[in-house]
Structure formats: C-alpha cells, structure tokens
Amino acid sequence: MGVHVIKLPDVGEGVAEAELVEWLVDDGQNVTEDQLLASVMTDKATVEIPSPVEGKIIWRGANVGDVVSVGAPIIRIEIDGEGHEEAAAEDGDSEPTPAPPVETKPSGAAPSTPAAVNGAATAPVVVPKAAPSSAAAAHAATLTPRKEGESPLASPAVRKRAMDAGVDLRRVPGGGPAGRIVHADLDAYFESGGATARGSARIARSDVTEVLMIGLRRKIAERMSVAKSRIPHITYVDEIDVTALEDLRARMNAERKDGKPKLTILPFLMRAMARAIEKQPQMNALFDDDGGVVRRYGAMNMGVAAQTDNGLVVPVVRNVEALGLWECAAEVARLAEAARTNQCSREDLSGSTITITSLGAMGGVVTTPVINYPEVAIVGVNKMRTLPQWDGGAFIPRKMMNLSSSFDHRVIDGWDAAVFIQTIKGYLETPATIFIED
Amino acid sequence: MTALTCKLLVIGAGPGGYVAAIRAGQLGVDTIIVEAEAPGGTCLNVGCIPSKALIHVAAEFEKATHFAGDSAIGVSAGAPAIDLAKTVAWKDKIVSRLTGGVGALLKKAKVRHLEGRARFVDGKTVIVDGADSETKISAENIVIATGSAPVELPFLPFGGNVLSSTEALELTEIPGRLAIVGAGYIGLEMGMAFAKLGSDVTVIEAAERILPSYDADLTKPVARRMKALGIDVRLKTKAKGLVSGGAALEIESAEGVETIGADKVLVTVGRRPVTDGWGREELVLDMEGPFIRIDDQCRASMKGVFAIGDVTGEPMLAHRAMAQGEMVAEITAGKNRRWDKRAIPAVCFTDPEIVTVGLSPEEARAAGHDIRTEIFPFAANGRAMTMEAEEGFVRAVARADDHLILGLAAVGAGVSELSAAFGLAIEMGATLEDVAGTIHAHPTQGEAFQEAALRTLGHSLHI
Numbered sequence: 001m002g003v004h005v006i007k008l009p010d011v012g013e014g015v016a017e018a019e020l021v022e023w024l025v026d027d028g029q030n031v032t033e034d035q036l037l038a039s040v041m042t043d044k045a046t047v048e049i050p051s052p053v054e055g056k057i058i059w060r061g062a063n064v065g066d067v068v069s070v071g072a073p074i075i076r077i078e079i080d081g082e083g084h085e086e087a088a089a090e091d092g093d094s095e096p097t098p099a100p101p102v103e104t105k106p107s108g109a110a111p112s113t114p115a116a117v118n119g120a121a122t123a124p125v126v127v128p129k130a131a132p133s134s135a136a137a138a139h140a141a142t143l144t145p146r147k148e149g150e151s152p153l154a155s156p157a158v159r160k161r162a163m164d165a166g167v168d169l170r171r172v173p174g175g176g177p178a179g180r181i182v183h184a185d186l187d188a189y190f191e192s193g194g195a196t197a198r199g200s201a202r203i204a205r206s207d208v209t210e211v212l213m214i215g216l217r218r219k220i221a222e223r224m225s226v227a228k229s230r231i232p233h234i235t236y237v238d239e240i241d242v243t244a245l246e247d248l249r250a251r252m253n254a255e256r257k258d259g260k261p262k263l264t265i266l267p268f269l270m271r272a273m274a275r276a277i278e279k280q281p282q283m284n285a286l287f288d289d290d291g292g293v294v295r296r297y298g299a300m301n302m303g304v305a306a307q308t309d310n311g312l313v314v315p316v317v318r319n320v321e322a323l324g325l326w327e328c329a330a331e332v333a334r335l336a337e338a339a340r341t342n343q344c345s346r347e348d349l350s351g352s353t354i355t356i357t358s359l360g361a362m363g364g365v366v367t368t369p370v371i372n373y374p375e376v377a378i379v380g381v382n383k384m385r386t387l388p389q390w391d392g393g394a395f396i397p398r399k400m401m402n403l404s405s406s407f408d409h410r411v412i413d414g415w416d417a418a419v420f421i422q423t424i425k426g427y428l429e430t431p432a433t434i435f436i437e438d
Numbered sequence: 439m440t441a442l443t444c445k446l447l448v449i450g451a452g453p454g455g456y457v458a459a460i461r462a463g464q465l466g467v468d469t470i471i472v473e474a475e476a477p478g479g480t481c482l483n484v485g486c487i488p489s490k491a492l493i494h495v496a497a498e499f500e501k502a503t504h505f506a507g508d509s510a511i512g513v514s515a516g517a518p519a520i521d522l523a524k525t526v527a528w529k530d531k532i533v534s535r536l537t538g539g540v541g542a543l544l545k546k547a548k549v550r551h552l553e554g555r556a557r558f559v560d561g562k563t564v565i566v567d568g569a570d571s572e573t574k575i576s577a578e579n580i581v582i583a584t585g586s587a588p589v590e591l592p593f594l595p596f597g598g599n600v601l602s603s604t605e606a607l608e609l610t611e612i613p614g615r616l617a618i619v620g621a622g623y624i625g626l627e628m629g630m631a632f633a634k635l636g637s638d639v640t641v642i643e644a645a646e647r648i649l650p651s652y653d654a655d656l657t658k659p660v661a662r663r664m665k666a667l668g669i670d671v672r673l674k675t676k677a678k679g680l681v682s683g684g685a686a687l688e689i690e691s692a693e694g695v696e697t698i699g700a701d702k703v704l705v706t707v708g709r710r711p712v713t714d715g716w717g718r719e720e721l722v723l724d725m726e727g728p729f730i731r732i733d734d735q736c737r738a739s740m741k742g743v744f745a746i747g748d749v750t751g752e753p754m755l756a757h758r759a760m761a762q763g764e765m766v767a768e769i770t771a772g773k774n775r776r777w778d779k780r781a782i783p784a785v786c787f788t789d790p791e792i793v794t795v796g797l798s799p800e801e802a803r804a805a806g807h808d809i810r811t812e813i814f815p816f817a818a819n820g821r822a823m824t825m826e827a828e829e830g831f832v833r834a835v836a837r838a839d840d841h842l843i844l845g846l847a848a849v850g851a852g853v854s855e856l857s858a859a860f861g862l863a864i865e866m867g868a869t870l871e872d873v874a875g876t877i878h879a880h881p882t883q884g885e886a887f888q889e890a891a892l893r894t895l896g897h898s899l900h901i
Contacts, residue, residue, distance in 0.1 A: 151780075153842065153867040163774045178842035180867040 002082040004053045006075040008040065008068045015042045017069045020062045021215035024048075029057050037075055040068065041215050045346050055079035065214040154181035162186060216311045227373040230289060234409040235368045236417050238425060242384060243399045245431045260326055265381065265401075266304065267328035269356065271434050272427035273379065274300050274320045277354070280420050284353045286374045287411050294376070294411050303352030303372060304332060306339045314372065315339050316352040325435075356381065367404045376411050377420070380404040439565075439572045442550075444470045446770050447564060447577035449556045449716060452479020454747030454759030455583035456540050461767035463547025470575055471549055472556040472566050477540040479585050480748075481756040483533060484604040489627055491529040492607060493787055495520075496631035503634075511826070520635060523610040558717035561740045579742045579770045582730060583763065584716055586709040586748035593679040594619065594705055600680070601704045603628060609702070613637050617687045617700035619677045621648040623786040625706035626660065630789050633667040640670040640698055642677050642689055649786065653798045655813075656849045659829045660788045667789075677703075711749040726751065734777045736766050744769075758782050781864045783857040790830050791853045795860035796845035799835050808838040814890040816850045818901045821881040827851035832890040834870065841870040841895070852883065859887055870895050 008018060018040040025037050031051045038049045059076035062068050152169040154162070158181055162169045165186075172189045174181035213221055242265070249263050256262070277284045277300055285296040300321045303314040315335035320328060338344045355372040356379050363383020371378050382402035388395040403424065407417040427434045446462045448455045451473035459471040476483055502518035544551050552575075554568035564580065566573040588602035596602050601609075603624050612635045618625045621643035633639040641648070641664075648664070648671060649657045664671060675691040680703070687700045711729050724731040724739040729751040736744045744766045747759030761782075765775045786792040799811045813831040816822035822830075830850025836843050846860035863873055873891035878884050885900075892898045 151778075155866045159778050163776060163778075166774060176867070177869045177871065178837070178840035178867065180842075 002079055003058070004055060004077045004079045005073045006037070006049065006052070006077065007073050008070050009047075009049065010070050015070065017067050018042045018047070019067050019215065019218070020064055020074070021046065022064060023060060025057050025060075027057055027060060031055065031057060031077065041219075045349070046215075049074075051077065053077055053079050065212055065218075152181055153179055158183055158186060165190070220312060223373060224370060227370050231371050231373060232409045233368070233371060233406045234412070234414055234417060235404060235406045236414070236421055237366050237402055237404045238421050239400050239402050240425050241389070241398050241429050242401045245428050246384075246399050248431050261329045261333040263325070263329050264332070265384075266332055266356070266358075267325050268428065268431060268434065269379070269381065269424070270302055270317065270320050270323075270328050270332075271325055272424045273302070273354070273356075275427055275434060276420055276423040278321075279423060280416060282412065282416070283377045283407075283420055285376050285411070286353060287376050287408055288374060289410070297353045299353065301351050301353045303355035303375075304335065305355060305357040306336060308339050308342075310342065313339050313344065313349060314352060314355060315344055315348050316350065318351065354378070359383075366402060369404060369406045371406050371408055376408040377417075378406050379421075379424070380406075439574050441574045441576070442470060443576045444468045444550070445578045446470070446581065446767070447472070447575055447579070448581045448583055448763075449564065450479065450583035450585055450747075451477035451540065451544075451551070452583060452585045452747060452759065453481045453756040454585075454763040455479070455581065456544060456763075457760040458581050458583065458746065458763030458767045459549045460543050460547045461764045462770060463544070463549040465767060465771035467767065467771050469547075469549045470552060470577070471544060472552045472554060472564070472575075474553070474555045476534075476537040477544070477551070478533075478537040479756075480587075482536045482540070484607060486756055487536060488529050488533055488607045489603070489624075489631075490787060491532055492525070493627060493631045495525050495528075496634040497789065500634035520612070522612055522635070526608060526610055529607070556716055558720040561721055561743055564717075577742075579744065581736075581763070581766055582716075582738070582743065582745040582749060583747050583759070584712040584749050586711050586754050588705070589708045589710050591619070591677070591705055591707060594677060594703060596705070599684050599700070599702050601702055603704070603706055606702075606704050613702040615699050615701045616640070616704060617642065617677075617698060617702070618704045618706060619687075620705065620707040621645075621671070621673075622651070622706060622708065623649060623788070625704065626664070626788045627786070628704060628706065629669060630664065630667060633664075633669050634789075638668070638670075640672065640700070642672045642675050642687075644674065644676050646674050648673070649788075649792070652786065652792055652794065653800060655833070656792050656794070656847055659790050659849050660786075660792065663789050663829070709748065709754055711751075713749060735769055735775065736762050736777070753782055753784060755782060755784065779865070780867075781861060783861045785854045785857055787854060790827075790850045792847070792849045793853050793857045793860065794845070794847040795857060796843070796864045797835055798845055798847065799833075802835050802844045807844060809835055809844065810838050810841075810894055811835040812890060812893040812898075814886045814893050814898065814901065816883065816886055818889075819881075819883060819886045821883050821885070822850065824881070825851065827883075832856070832886040834873075834887075834890040834894045836870045836894055843868050843870060843873065843891075846887070846890075848886070850883065850886075856884065856887060859884060 020038060021041045022039040024039065025031055031037065031054065033052065033054050034050045036048045037051050040047050040049065055077040057075060058078045061072070061074045068074055152172065153174060154169055159169060162172070167189065169181055172181050172185055175185045176182040245265070245268060249265070249268065253263050281296045284300050285294050287294045299319050301316050301318045302320050303316050305312060305314050315338065317328065317331045317335065323331065335344070335348060338348060352372065352375065354375055354377050357369050358381035359367065365382060367380045367382065369378040369380040380403065382404055384399055384401040386397050387400045389398040403421060405417070405421055445468040448459045448469065448471040451471050455471060456477055459469050462469040481487065499518055499520050502515060505513050505515040506517045508514065541551065552566050552568065552573060554566040554573070556564045556566050558564055562576055564575045564577065566575060588604065590596055594600050606628055612632065614637065616629070616632050616637040616639050618629045618639060618641045621641050625641060626648060629639045629641050647654060647657060648661055661671070672689060672691065675689050678688040678690050678695070680686070681688045681697055685699065686697045687703055688695060688697050713728065713730065721740055721743065723743070730738055730745040730749055732738055732745050732750045736746050736750070738745045746762035746766055748754040761779060765777060768775045781796045783793060783795040797805065799809060802809045811834060813833040815831040817828040822828050827850060830848065830853065832848040833846070834843060835845035843863055846863060848856050870891045873888055874895055876888065878888040889898055889900055893901065
C-alpha cells in the first residue's frame with residue numbers, strides 16, 4: 001500500500017491560489033480513476049479536480065471556503081502499490097501529479113448587480129421545502145392527533161433537533177408507537193413545509209439558517225463592496241423613444257436570412273454605444289485608482305450581465321468596435337448559450353472595459369447599476385413600455401424605454417455622462433444614424 | 439478592588455453550577471464561577487458521595503457481622519471491628535479526589551474559578567469577598583446556583599449533640615444511641631447505616647409512614663428491613679426538644695409524651711433553598727414559596743439572571759441541577775433550548791434501595807390516565823436468588839390504550855442502577871412492547887424489568 005498525494009494544480013495563468021468550494025468525496029471513500037474529487041474556484045472559473053489514481057481517500061487538507069495555494073497538498077489517497085508521498089516531500093517540483101483537465105464554468109467574473117445565487121456551493125444548512133410532497137401528505141394521513149394538552153412524545157434526540165430547527169413539536173404529528181414523534185415524522189414535517197394533519201397553521205419561527213459566503217457569492221460580495229466603497233457613483237436616467245428602433249428591428253427580424261440570430265435591442269445598443277465611445281473615449285476605460293491612472297482602451301470589450309442558475313455572470317463581447325450588428329447579435333447569442341450551459345471559457349468572462357446590464361423581462365422603471373470595478377461606466381436597460389406621448393396636438397402611443405446608467409464621478413463629470421447618454425439616445429431614436437458613417 | 443467582566447457568571451460550584459460553567463466553557467462562553475467552599479457543593483462534600491461511602495462501609499460491616507455467626511451460604515469469619523475515624527479519612531480522600539477533579543475540569547474548560555463569597559450589587563454586577571481581596575464582576579448573564587442547606591428545627595438547633603447530615607458524616611465514633619428526627623430518605627439512609635454499624639437507632643416521624651414521598655408498596659420492604667435491623671420506628675410522633683441536659687429527647691404521640699435516651703440526635707426534616715446571604719435583596723426576583731421562580735429556560739424574573747438547582751425547587755437532586763446547568767450554558771451560548779425532560783429519576787439508598795422514574799400508579803390515575811400496572815418480584819428472578827436479594831420487585835405503569843410507559847419503579851438490592859434503563863425508557867417514549875421486545879441479559883436483576891413489562895402486557899414468562 002502507498003499514499004498518493006494530490007496537490008492543488010495550476011488552474012490558470014497567473015493564478016496563485018484558489019478557493020475550495022465543494023468536496024465531492026468523503027474521508028474513507030473509495031474513488032476510481034478520473035472520479036471528480038473537489039471543486040476549486042479562482043477569480044475566473046471553477047475547476048474540478050479529478051483523481052489520477054484508484055484508491056481510498058485518507059486525508060482532505062482543506063475545508064470548504066478555504067483558500068489554497070497552488071501546489072499545496074489537498075488530498076491523500078491510499079493506493080495499491082507504491083505511493084509517492086516521500087518523493088513529494090523531498091522535491092515538490094518534480095511531482096508527477098498529472099495536470100488534470102480544466103473544466104471551466106461561468107462564475108466569478110465581474111458581476112454588476114447582485115442576484116440570488118443557488119447551487120451546491122451555497123446550499124443552506126436547513127431548508128424546509130415549500131411544496132408539500134405527496135409522500136408527506138400520505139404520511140400525515142396515517143397519523144392520529146394528540147389529545148389536547150398532552151405534551152408531545154419524542155426521544156431527546158428528536159426534541160433537540162426540533163429545538164435547533166425552531167420547531168414546536170406540539171405541531172408535529174407523531175407516527176411512532178403511542179404517537180411518538182420519530183425522526184421520520186420530523187422529516188415529513190419539514191418536507192411538508194410545516195403543514196400539520198390538522199391543516200396549515202402559521203408558525204412563529206426562531207430558527208436561523210447560516211449560509212456560508214463562499215464561491216461565487218463571496219466573489220460577488222467582495223466585488224460589490226469594492227465598487228460601492230471606492231467609486232462615487234453618479235446615476236443618470238433618461239427615457240428613449242424606441243418606436244422607430246422597434247419598427248426597424250421587427251423588419252430586420254422578419255427578413256433575416258437563415259442562420260442569422262434573432263435581433264434583440266442589445267446589438268443595437270452595443271453599436272450605438274460604440275459610436276458614442278468614439279466621441280467620448282473616456283467612457284471605455286479602467287481607472288487604476290491605486291496607481292492614479294486611467295487607461296482608455298481602444299478595444300471596446302462590452303460585458304453583458306447575465307443571470308444563470310449558478311448566479312450572476314458577465315460574459316464579454318470583445319472588440320465591438322470591429323463588429324457589425326449581426327456579428328454582435330451572433331456573439332451575444334453564443335455567450336448567452338455558453339453561460340446557460342456553463343460552457344464559458346475564462347476568456348469569455350474577463351477583460352471587459354464597459355458593461356451593459358439589463359433585468360430583461362423583469363423590467364423595472366429605474367435601476368441604480370453598480371459599476372463593474374475598475375470600469376468607469378455601466379449602462380442599464382429598463383423595460384420597454386407603450387406610453388402616451390404628446391406630439392404637440394394629440395397624445396400618441398409610443399414605445400418608451402429608460403436607460404439607467406452609472407458613472408465613476410471621479411473621472412466622469414455629470415455633464416459628460418449626460419452627453420454620453422444623450423448621444424446614445426440620439427442614435428437609438430433615429431436608428432439609421434447608427435449605421436451612417438460620417 | 440479588582441474588576442472583571444465575563445459573559446457568564448455562575449454563583450455556586452455545586453453540581454448545577456460547575457456543570458453550567460464547564461458546558462459554557464466548552465462552548466467558548468467567557469465564564470467565571472464563584473464558590474466559597476470546595477467545588478462540588480453539597481453533593482460532593484457533604485451529601486451524595488460521602489453518605490454513599492458511609493452506607494457502603496456499613497453494609498460491608500454488617501455482612502461481616504453476619505458471617506461471624508452461622509451464615510446460610512457457608513461463609514464464616516471472626517467478629518468484625520470498625521475504626522470509624524479511618525472510615526472517615528477514607529471517605530475524605532474520595533471527596534477530595536472528586537472535588538479536585540471538578541477543579542481540573544473547570545480549568546480544562548477555561549473557566550475562571552474564584553474562591554470567595556458572592557453578593558449581588560445589581561442584576562449585572564456581583565462583588566466577591568475573597569480571602570484577602572475583593573473582586574467586582576460585571577456579567578452579561580448570571581446563574582444563581584446557591585443550593586440548599588439542612589432545615590433546622592427551632593426547638594432542636596444544630597450544635598452539641600444535635601447534628602445535621604453534614605456533622606453525622608464526620609462522626610469518628612459510633613453513637614451508642616442515635617435518635618433521628620424525620621424519616622425521609624436522608625434520615626433512613628443514615629439511620630440504617632448507623633444501625634448496621636451498631637447504634638441503637640430510633641426514628642421519629644410525624645407522618646403515618648416512613649418515606650412519605652414514596653408510595654407504600656415501595657417502602658414496605660424497607661420498613662421490614664428496618665425492623666430486622668432493630669430500628670425503633672415511631673410514626674405519628676413529634677420531637678419536642680432535648681431534656682436531661684441534652685442526653686435525652688422528648689417526643690410526643692397520641693399515647694402521650696415520652697423521653698428517649700439519645701447520645702446524638704440527627705435532624706433530617708428536609709432541606710431549604712439558600713436564598714439569603716448573597717444579596718437577593720438587591721434584586722427583584724419573583725419567588726415561588728421559598729424558591730426562586732424560574733421559567734422553562736431557568737430564567738428568573740430579571741433579564742440575564744438564571745437560577746438552577748435546589749434554589750429553584752423540588753426535586754432537590756444533583757442530576758436535575760446538572761441538566762439545568764447544561765441547558766442554561768447552551769442558552770447563553772445562543773442555542774435554542776427549553777426544559778423538556780419527561781422524568782427525573784429519584785433514588786433512595788436505603789437497604790433495600792428504591793428507585794422511581796416517572797409516575798406512580800396513584801399519580802398516573804390522578805393525572806387522568808387510564809392505566810395498567812404490574813410488578814415482577816425479585817423472588818422469581820434467578821440472579822436475585824443467587825445474591826440473597828429476593829426482597830423487592832420492579833413495577834411498570836403504562837397507559838392502557840397505547841401502552842406508553844408512564845412510570846417505572848423498583849425496590850431491591852442494587853436497584854439504583856436500574857435508574858439508567860428506566861430513565862432511558864421514559865425519556866425515549868418507550869411502550870411496554872419496546873421493553874418486552876428488548877433482550878435482557880440472563881442472569882441479571884434487569885430481567886425483572888423486561889418481565890414487569892411482559893406481565894403488565896398480560897403474558898409474563900416466569901411467573
């Protein structure tokens with residue numbers, strides 16, 4: 001028998017450490033070759049570490065949430081035949097641990113608006129589910145209610161579990177002998193969301209569910225704190241008449257060639273922004289506030305905030321200055337699909353110089369977007385609505401949409417911010433101008 | 439004056455207080471415990487532990503006395519002798535081992551231990567008068583665990599030949615004639631022990647039977663044994679006071695006034711909570727009779743003030759205080775806890791021993807339960823026969839409809855150890871079928887527990 005040590009592999013260019021976000025195996029578990037052992041997360045991506053050998057896990061060297069240096073041992077596996085633990089101790093660099101294939105997921109990149117994050121990494125400890133299951137309902141049907149005033153019958157372990165969860169056992173029907181409440185009854189009670197055999201009673205709860213701030217959620221929190229504490233935001237909102245744009249978009253979609261993606265507002269906005277940035281290059285910049293320098297970029301790499309099952313991610317459409325409308329649309333469609341299926345590469349999720357955020361169909365009249373630090377501007381799209389507008393003689397229905405945009409007031413004056421949005425507004429309200437070169 | 443602050447201050451290092459402090463320390467709560475005497479309280483120093491040591495010695499001595507004659511089991515030995523001073527020294531060694539152990543456990547749990555007498559300044563502040571310094575402690579939470587003390591009779595004040603249980607455990611000579619006022623469990627435990635050691639014991643009890651807090655079925659074997667030991671039991675009789683210059687006790691019954699000779703008079707008429715001498719007058723605490731009123735989290739009526747143990751009422755038992763202490767520690771550590779114990783076992787270390795957990799048949803009926811109850815006698819238990827311990831029985835009380843066990847009791851040699859099984863059964867919500875369906879090792883006295891459950895179900899195997 002020998003011991004095989006797995007160290008945190010080099011998970012990406014320039015990455016010195018990664019956060020352990022999930023263990024996929026337990027101590028003492030037997031694993032096969034290529035079985036996934038753990039997930040670690042860097043600034044840009046989540047990487048799963050597979051086992052290079054077959055054996056038994058005898059040691060796990062980090063807890064979920066720990067930040068581990070690249071090269072640090074994280075797992076020891078007991079294997080048949082000779083291990084390499086001593087060799088590893090003597091000479092870490094000649095360590096023959098095979099570099100595991102790197103699987104990337106959309107995560108951790110530059111979020112611009114906080115949103116609910118689901119997923120295993122942040123799963124709460126106690127989650128009484130809301131929907132009553134049929135099993136629970138069937139269980140409840142077999143129970144006899146206790147006599148009035150009688151204290152509930154349950155073992156000390158069940159009672160402690162109920163107290164820890166803030167559950168009053170008087171409300172839990174018991175299915176054991178003599179109406180005893182057993183663990184299964186408590187499970188059923190949680191499953192039913194607290195419904196009792198007598199019907200749904202509202203319960204005052206005193207439980208506290210701790211959700212560890214790890215993985216993507218922690219990254220989002222850190223980024224938001226930095227953005228909001230360092231950047232004095234100025235938010236500017238104006239309404240845009242998109243009736244003409246919508247007519248054009250409908251026409252182009254109706255006549256689009258096979259293989260072309262359906263156009264949304266987004267590619268038009270991106271092209272309009274690209275034109276506006278040509279006039280105001282200070283908008284497409286990163287402000288290195290520690291170094292005291294603003295770097296204006298020639299490349300217009302536009303981040304597009306997107307909600308996925310794993311949380312908020314910001315895939316980046318690169319070099320919008322060089323893309324046409326249809327190319328923009330194709331790239332947005334590709335990134336949206338990649339984000340949805342967790343197929344974004346690190347490249348897809350980094351390098352933005354300005355960001356667009358939209359709550360999409362959810363809409364809203366106004367938002368106050370948080371700048372994607374260290375960028376200096378973010379443009380937010382609100383929901384389009386048909387509203388009456390006064391044309392001088394009568395009210396006419398027009399398709400109206402707000403843009404809510406924030407700027408880093410240290411480097412962008414309010415006037416310039418307004419000019420930027422007014423320029424975009426001009427392009428969008430008269431969409432032909434987007435495509436007319438001067 | 440030194441000033442300290444802490445999250446939890448425990449006043450009194452008896453079983454309740456030291457358990458509260460240790461548990462709180464384990465949970466990382468910054469804790470100070472204050473005690474004027476050795477840690478361990480009444481239980482370790484002058485109660486449970488030393489009395490059990492004396493009872494053990496008395497039983498061994500009595501056994502040896504038994505062997506000096508013609509014993510049925512074929513063992514014979516010479517006439518025994520006892521050096522009670524040596525017995526007391528041996529007992530003191532056990533006590534100091536245990537109290538030292540408590541001190542070490544407190545230290546291990548990182549609890550700060552202050553020697554001295556605590557008195558409240560207000561609901562958040564306590565001053566400790568130590569041997570040579572005063573310490574002011576400001577605490578977020580304070581636990582009052584000041585315990586209890588023997589009740590003194592105004593016409594028989596402690597001192598001289600009138601003893602409380604504390605002094606009785608320090609005697610270095612066996613009193614020739616010992617009068618015991620009060621036939622509760624403390625009086626009988628001590629009385630039977632001294633009778634075995636050779637004292638002429640008279641027990642005076644105002645009620646109409648011994649151990650008035652236990653039901654008569656359970657106390658009858660004890661009464662028989664007392665008679666066999668030659669203990670003179672005077673029921674429905676009251677002590678009046680010392681006469682003849684302290685060498686005799688005047689007693690009064692329906693038959694009139696009588697004087698009985700007594701070298702020592704042991705007064706065991708109960709214990710009172712220690713609710714004075716620590717500044718209760720500085721607080722506004724609701725009382726419940728002589729006790730501090732507490733809710734189901736052991737909270738007293740002032741915010742941040744808890745009370746546990748004997749100072750909070752009956753039953754005044756170390757294991758109740760310990761459970762309360764553990765709960766209070768967890769509450770102060772932020773856990774959601776409430777007193778939800780179903781039963782507190784009670785043991786009487788007489789000969790034979792008595793153990794009760796849960797309800798007696800009368801209590802169960804009074805509580806409105808439709809019950810079934812049966813006993814299984816040790817006379818039908820093989821192991822009991824081999825130990826010359828056929829006296830006594832195990833009794834089960836269960837609900838008639840669903841057979842939930844409401845109460846368990848036993849009287850017999852060594853039955854105190856059955857308290858573990860009894861307590862577990864009731865706390866787990868066992869039914870008669872659960873006990874009947876559990877294999878009990880043969881041959882043990884514990885089989886009588888299973889048989890009692892079987893018999894209550896109506897199909898005993900061995901009777």
